[in-house]
């Protein structure tokens with residue numbers, strides 16, 4: 001019995017620790033630079049994202065500068081998560097980013113979970 005309880009407590013501790021530990025700088029920025037920044041950069045000629053020009057190669061682009069892209073504490077309302085989950089349409093087609101034919105690696109499920117954990121933890125500049 002005690003073993004079970006401590007397993008549960010330990011499990012919760014691990015979960016909350018991993019949620020708190022996602023660092024924008026160390027864990028997420030390299031992924032954005034890999035999967036988005038090559039095209040969504042100020043000098044790429046493509047207008048950034050979510051209507052008013054966010055790029056994805058600097059931290060400030062992910063810190064709530066762009067309305068709706070990242071809604072702190074609420075991944076479901078964050079446009080960025082919707083784009084990664086392919087729930088956004090662009091004209092008549094789904095907006096799939098990075099574009100499948102570009103050969104740029106997409107985010108894996110685990111990587112999307114990291115972004116959600118970071119947003120859930122308040123989308124901090126960490």
Ligand code: HEC
Pocket residue numbers: 035036037038039040046047048049050051052056080083084090095097098099102104107
């Ligand atoms: C190979 C180049 C390329 C990569 C890599 C890429 N995009 Fe895009 N993105 C585009 C193009 C081109 C458009 C314009 C719309 C279209 O043609 O689908 C666009 C449009 C968008 C839009 C809509 C823009 C608007 O003004 O509403 C969003 C949001 C977006 N991209 C997010 C991302 C995210 C997030 C990533 C990384 C996971 C990413 N993109 C990676 C080329 C790219």
